[in-house]
Amino acid sequence: MTFKVTVQPSGHTFLAEANETVLEAGLRQGVALPYGCRGGVCGSCAATVLSGQVHYPFGEPQGLAPYDEERGKAFLCMAGALSDLVIDSPRVGTEPDIEIKALPVRVEKLRKLADDVMELTLKLPASERLRFLAGQYIDILLKDGKRRGFSLANAPFNDQFLELHIRHVPGGYFTNHVFNEMKEKALLRIEGPLGSFYLRESERPLILMGGGTGFAPLKGMLEQMMAQGLEKPVHLYWGVRAKADLYMDNVVRSWVSRHPHLTYVPVLSEPQPEDQWLGRTGWVHEAVVADFPALSGHDVYLSGPPPMVNAAKTAFLAHGLPEAQLFYDSFEFSPDTLKAMQETQP
Structure with missing residues (x-):
């Protein structure tokens, strides 16, 4: 039928x-x-x-x-x-026409950003470029036909390399491979760009909120805006458990020192005694609504784990944010990774 x-x-x-x-x-x-x-x-x-x-x-x-x-x-x-x-579906007809490609890539660099976060830099073939928008993601195509999606953490103007931030998931087949077996110069296949999470043209000030490696697509967005000249207020909120999870804290603080329109609020949900943390604590979305109880004049971009994104959506809409001004990317686990995580839990 x-x-x-x-x-x-x-x-x-x-x-x-x-x-x-x-x-x-x-x-x-x-x-x-x-x-x-x-x-x-x-x-x-x-x-x-x-x-x-x-x-x-x-x-x-x-x-x-x-x-x-x-x-x-x-x-x-x-x-x-x-x-x-x-x-x-108001965005239909306004999405940019960008070709989705399947391409070979080479692992250019593996760099640990934290104990459980790896920066994976992929190099495209000399004759190819991947046209994408800041905030989008790619799929890594595995040999068994499965896929793993990761946000692009670099801005589109720097498209010779693709930067991914990969969190180690206990029991996760691909992340175990990245952390324990993958070597530089290894060959992979990717497909992209994918997704509808990217910067829109707007005169309104922005609130960017990321949880954990949800910082990655926001990093690409910020790099793009800074390259174009950051001329409107942009507020970055980064929620993690402990200070060690702010794996690019110094980088963001260097941006803030050079761009007066950029503010940065890191929020720890479980600060450790050794952190000696004097900053904001609790849930990151609660920090946003505490600072912006009326959100109607902002565009908001969210990325991170589904519980954070869902809680933030509910809170922000209740504080006056029009749905058309809310954009989000929820980082879900693949079904087989979820199963492996459940099997490894006591």
Whole structure:
């Protein structure tokens, strides 16, 4: 059975088969629906169902909160059509036309940024460049057909190399390989750029909030803005557990010293006695709303673990942030990594 899907306000239409997700159907027919993880976690593909009915035969999306459903939201990467649909997805028709490529890369450098964070620098072939937008990510294509997605931590103007920040996940096949076996000069294959998390043109001041290695795409955004001349207020909040997890703290502080429009607020949720921490503590999203109780005049970019992103979305919308001014990238684990993590827990 086939159903017609109409996207507002762009007016794009496409047909969705009963055995595919709405996102798959749209992408297959050239409609640039936004998406990120394609696993029902990050919420980048969320759209409002204005008429018609969807269901989730391909699995319940973990990131779909009750308040999303109450407002008619659907995660198109997991949703199937049960009828003709009219959906509201304002970014369709405004997404830039950037070619997604599969390319070989060589490991140029491995550098430990913290005990559990590795900077992986990949070198593209001399005859190739990857055109991308600050904040997007790439997939590393593994030999078993699986993929691992990582945000690009460098700005697009420096596109000879691709910089990734990889956190070591206990039991994670690929991250174990990176930390224990991978050597410089190794060959990998990637696909990208992917995702709808990137800087938009706006005159409004920005709030960038990252959790852990969620700092990576924000770093690329900041490098891009600084290269273009940072002429509006940008507030960076970086939430981690302990001081050692602020793995590029000195780099950010050097930026702040050179750019008067940039402010930086690191927030520790579990500071250690040896940290001798005198800065902000608690949850990073609570620090944001404490400093900005009215958010309607800002654009907000979030990246990091799903619990942080979901808590922040709820809090920020409650403090007046229009949904159209909220952009986020939720770092989900692959299903097999999640299983390995559960098996390693006591």
